[in-house]
Amino acid sequence: MADLEDFESIALPHMDELYSFAYYLVGEKQEAEDLVQQTLVKAMENFDSFEKGTNFKAWASRILKNLMIDRHRKKTPVSTDFESREPAAEEVKSPRSSTEILENEELMDKFFSDEVKSAILDLSEKYRVAILLNAVHGLSYQEIADVTDSPIGTVMSRLYRARKTLKEELEEFGKEFGYFRSEEASVETDE
């Protein structure tokens, strides 16, 4: 059983990772911040159930994931007030050529990041959770299974399908901007 006095030293170093996880789960900065804050509060309230020495990231991610699910269940339909949304990546992308982007590494990374975010948000929730727990936190299959209350086989299947879907979605972008060599980037079918 963990002591609340240890919470700061155990939890805060993982805040960035929790934020990354939240951000790619919900796709929006403000909502990600809210989720992280709620997660920290709930984690503090339930810290006596955390076993010291075990993986805090996994434990907190489970809280965050459940909070996200609860929020989305309660959410009312989004209004169509387009002016209040964050500008979409397409609004910046169109005037620039591939060459111009390739010459600016920071811009390229930003574009790829936007593409990745878009592709991840297109995944269904279960696949998104699985791929993010792996890509952000580096959790093992068993840890992901514990966080999501799923069998390991299901975790492996979700990871496989999520990765396959992401590769398909990102293939064109990757070929154009050199993330994948074009002759190698084609998605192979399983034999």
Place this chain on the structure above:
Amino acid sequence: MKCEEARKYLYALLDNELDTERNLEVLSHLNVCDRCSRRFDREQVFLEKLSETVQSEEPDEAFRERMEQMVRERTTRRSILKRIFSFFRRRRMISSSLFLGGAVAILLGFFWFTTAGSSLQSNSVVQHMGEMHRGFTQQNQDQEADLAVRTSDPESLRRRFAPSFNLFRNHIVIPSLEDQRYTLLGGQTKNVSLPRSPLPGFVAVYRQTNGEEKRNYVSHQVLDLQNTSLDSAQFQSLREEILKSSDTFRVVDTGDVKMVLWGNENMLCSFVARDVKDETLRTWAKNTYRQSLQFFQERASRG
């Protein structure tokens, strides 16, 4: 193993989820099959890029500070209340007199001033870097001669240098290496230069007790990162420095300790870390996982 079967295990291999036997089977196939090997490399690149991208999304500094403050306030408040209730519960004095009120006020003030500024990070990174130099060289001889502290007792060496490492001196481990037939000679201060600020450290030097004229030395360098936050540029610089001199790389996770091993034909280095961010090790491991495993298999078979 055939291609179809090897491809079933590719992701598990990349995720470090295979047992040793299966690991070797798949790697052996990759060594002889160009097609599967190329696919492995592509998947590795893709996963690395994906991880790198999602992990690069960071919160604003203002948000970070707000959360840190919120956590500190809540944990301090609860800690104080817990101690007060515990104190009164033990003494069955839950009545509100002016005297008790005053005592609580003093207690609150005391705890506030002593704990509010506290920011102990129990998972600070303490790293060891070991180098094994094969053969007797002038450098080794000088190394033995230059030791500031001479002792064969690891605990004495730790007590001598660790106090300068501030709060987490108890995390530092200096192995005795007697099982590997090395004798501790002593130690000296040794810092590591990085782009913006040096990393303070010290080194423990051992000599191999093999009775031969040709001597092997091992040095374990301990770096204190507690008060240093390595930003991505500094970590990149450290990583490049390591990879420049190495052909291979491997990550070993014993459960308590994570160890990164790297080297070339003439040198074997180890980096023993507690609580280093997983993604850092995984990124390094994925880069040369296949080659490093092969390297250590070959070394093991040579003896």
